[in-house]
Amino acid sequence: MLENDIKNLLAKSFHDKFSLVKRRENLYQLMVPLYHEDGDMIDIFIKLSGSSIFVCDCGMTLMHLSYAFDINTKSREKILLEIIEDNGAQYEDGNILIPTEPDMLFNNVMQFSQVIAKVSSMRMLRKSNISSIFYENVNEFIFSSLSKYNPQKKYVPIAGQDEHVVDYFLTVNGRPVYLFAIMGEEKALISTIAAMTFQREKLPFMGIAISDSFEKLTTKTKKRVICAMDKLFYDYEDFEKQGMAYFERLAS
Amino acid sequence: MGVNISKEYLDALITSQKQFKTFPRREMASERQFMRNEFEAYAPILDESFHVFMRQSIVFLENYSIGLVWNRKNDKPVILFRCNGPHGGNENSSHRFVTHIHRLNLEEAAVNRFVETDTKETEEYTTFEDAAWFFLSYCGFRIEEIEKYFPFLRRMNLFGK
Numbered sequence: 001m002l003e004n005d006i007k008n009l010l011a012k013s014f015h016d017k018f019s020l021v022k023r024r025e026n027l028y029q030l031m032v033p034l035y036h037e038d039g040d041m042i043d044i045f046i047k048l049s050g051s052s053i054f055v056c057d058c059g060m061t062l063m064h065l066s067y068a069f070d071i072n073t074k075s076r077e078k079i080l081l082e083i084i085e086d087n088g089a090q091y092e093d094g095n096i097l098i099p100t101e102p103d104m105l106f107n108n109v110m111q112f113s114q115v116i117a118k119v120s121s122m123r124m125l126r127k128s129n130i131s132s133i134f135y136e137n138v139n140e141f142i143f144s145s146l147s148k149y150n151p152q153k154k155y156v157p158i159a160g161q162d163e164h165v166v167d168y169f170l171t172v173n174g175r176p177v178y179l180f181a182i183m184g185e186e187k188a189l190i191s192t193i194a195a196m197t198f199q200r201e202k203l204p205f206m207g208i209a210i211s212d213s214f215e216k217l218t219t220k221t222k223k224r225v226i227c228a229m230d231k232l233f234y235d236y237e238d239f240e241k242q243g244m245a246y247f248e249r250l251a252s
Numbered sequence: 253m254g255v256n257i258s259k260e261y262l263d264a265l266i267t268s269q270k271q272f273k274t275f276p277r278r279e280m281a282s283e284r285q286f287m288r289n290e291f292e293a294y295a296p297i298l299d300e301s302f303h304v305f306m307r308q309s310i311v312f313l314e315n316y317s318i319g320l321v322w323n324r325k326n327d328k329p330v331i332l333f334r335c336n337g338p339h340g341g342n343e344n345s346s347h348r349f350v351t352h353i354h355r356l357n358l359e360e361a362a363v364n365r366f367v368e369t370d371t372k373e374t375e376e377y378t379t380f381e382d383a384a385w386f387f388l389s390y391c392g393f394r395i396e397e398i399e400k401y402f403p404f405l406r407r408m409n410l411f412g413k
Contacts (some may be wrong), residue, residue, distance in 0.1 A: 045340070
């Protein structure tokens, strides 16, 4: 096959695969052979606003993403905005868009399809994938930023009761501090039971909980955690921002 | 690890009688550019738990999706069944802007790829409300409970099934 044949084939293919459907006044849906994993075509629209042209998704990407993954925490929203901005797009209340010019329209449509694909891949951050990230982050922070407090992992305060485990045992100015990294209802309850057991046994300690996302726990579980612990970090971001300063105050 | 389930078991997961474990909002909630609702369900005969989601675009009311997610024990959830509105194109259909239903692709699931690419056009519903009624009754929810928890569907479905 000659080079010109390939060029003509591709040009014809691209031309044949693109079409435009008017959906509303000044709003057109671009039909392109680009699909989500489930086979649904990705949603790309061309919006005309006065003399301006926008390539946008009318909020459809985040709606599609929400079938399997919600942007419902600050860290997820931060990742979303970083993906959008790092790839040259803009975000307006759920709508992803790229302002464009006539001579840049094709390039921006291709660019936009990449943004949609990357945002859609955020579903890989759902719980089963992200659980290791949360625990890894906590582990790394404790052993780097709090290393001077001699952290020990998987500490069992009561001999013979290894069902009651402390995730991290630190010594702050001679005072035992028990850190519990909590992700999900089950871990929250296990940590609460452990802390209350240590209290019942009158062990001298300070109990600190780090939640991956406290707001996602049920109301009952939230109350139990608050009652059992002396200090709660609301999510990993909170721990990362406030953790060092908090421990320094404890040590002083 | 892939999931080796038969078509019969997939059908059973989708259609077996279900109970509401948590309850949907009485009205769809607005979030960004779409409306949403969701709840948890349980199939006592199979001892399996599910999540149901409902989404409808604010910009295009005909763009909606209502899905059944299987909350597998000790494994990541899987979308089994989805009723979609006529939102645009689909890789497996030459027609555009038609209502269609997605099902879990069992061949792909067997090799650990969980996608609802088994797609068929449908005439079972047209509007979001029709789709919600069809979805809930098809997925084994009792009519009395559908009417109780989705009163707006009852209002729309005066001549329903």
